[in-house]
Amino acid sequence: MQDLLFDFLSKYVSLSEDEKNAINSLDIFRSVKKGTTLLEEGQKSTDGYFVLKGCIRTYYLIDGEEKTTAFYTEMEGLTPHCVINKFPSEYYISCVEDSIITVANTEMEAEIFNKFPKFETLCRILSEELLSKQQINFDEFKISSPEQRYLHLIHKRPDLIQRVPQHQLASYLGIKPQSLSRLRARIIKKS
Amino acid sequence: MQDLLFDFLSKYVSLSEDEKNAINSLDIFRSVKKGTTLLEEGQKSTDGYFVLKGCIRTYYLIDGEEKTTAFYTEMEGLTPHCVINKFPSEYYISCVEDSIITVANTEMEAEIFNKFPKFETLCRILSEELLSKQQINFDEFKISSPEQRYLHLIHKRPDLIQRVPQHQLASYLGIKPQSLSRLRARIIKKS
DNA sequence: TACATTTCTTAACTTAAGTGAACGTCTTTA
DNA sequence: TAAAGACGTTCACTTAAGTTAAGAAATGTA
Secondary structure, three states, X not given: OHHHHHHHHOOOOOOOHHHHHHHHOOOOEEEEOOOOEEEOOOOOOOEEEEEEEOOXXXXXXXXXXXEEEEEEOOOEEEOOHHHHHOOOOOOEEEEOOOEEEEEEEHHHHHHHHHHOHHHHXXXXXXXXXXXXXXXXXXXXXXXXXXXXXXXXXXXXXXXHHHHOOHHHHHHHOOOOHHHHHHHHHHHHHHO | OHHHHHHHHOOOOOOOHHHHHHHHOOOXXXXXXXXXXXXXXXXXXOEEEEEEEOOEEEEXXXXXXXXXXXXXXOOEEEOOHHHHHOOOOOOEEEEOOOEEEEEEEHHHHHHHHHHOHHHHHHHHHHHHHHHHHHHHHHHXXXXXXXXXXXXXXXXXXXXXXXXXXXXXXXXXXXXXXXXXXXXXXXXXXHO
16 A cells, blocks of 8 residues: 555655655555545644545535535645644545555654655645645636536546535535526436 | 845744845846736746745636636745646736835755755744645635625725735635625725 | 445536626737 | 727626426435
8 A cells, every 4th residue: 555655756756765654654555445534623632634545625614504615635635724723723624435555644744854855845845836836726716617627627636526426516616506506407408 | 125124034944145136136026007907827947936026926817807816915935837737827926016025036046055954944934834824725615605804805805905906806706806896885885 | 134324416596607708998009 | 080999888688597396216224
């Protein structure tokens, strides 16, 4: 399982056996069942996640309704906002599928950065890349209609449409489940 | 003018005179007039920007229409996507007001990181913070209606509503200028 | 298997955003 | 200073999303 992680990292830096061992010794690999809640609203945590296999999502609970705002699949990671700002979490994190993930807290990160500065460079580059991609995503969302967003998602992340329930996709697209259903019917009719 | 930058940085790290001098010697401070285009669509660039005073925006030109997707004001910075992905820029960057900014390219960054590893830590922390804030912004955008987004903007960035033209604000809120105009009239009527 | 629950779809109705056009105001500039 | 252009508002009309409700389909569970 570790190989998935090391293969991914090797795209950015080359790791010595020492460095790989240092990571392995941290015992960060976890297998989690579909439906497991990794983080709850109101909870404080210092754990960040990285998905090796499977899918996790973040959602807000608003007036009893789940509003899914992000999905993380293979080779995607997230550091919850509450880890950064030290306040209780404003959202939930939950497993969409049985998944294999890494869980690492801030202290483990600091330890690794200290021993191997290379990792800090890696993390800087990764988060700068992510920030930039995220901005493009946001831009695209703003300048598109719900229908365009859906069509775009089909091209950009076709897997999501298969592996994620419609009502979760809907809020991810910024609309209600009924609207997504209607919008899909409209698209099929057109073609 | 440099003091604005150093005051900001001092919130994250303490800088020695040596380090400040190293930054000053890079000659990164620029004064730019309202309307100046810093980056054009199709252009390649390695420059990142940080706003000390004033306001800059990113916009896409789609079917002859400007779609403004982001504003950067005092103590906010951006690294354009084209700097990260090495492709021609998909958007423009332009000055909304007369501004004082820093302009730094990738090589200068590398040089500073090399001399003062502390700066890389600073940049990692800043970009992780930004990424996290950005995600919260995006979440909020998704779960809100245009009217809620506008009301939220009034509370979160009241200055923007004063200093930025309505039609630029509109696309920033993901709607047409006419809709923003109508939405504002609706809000006034209610209250 | 049978029942309950969740998820998805459909429909009728309401509300709000998109569109195109007109108009007044303000700004730019020739 | 006059003309042109940009900007914001309003309006009538169109289109699509929100809402509420009902029912079908799929899923999970006893």
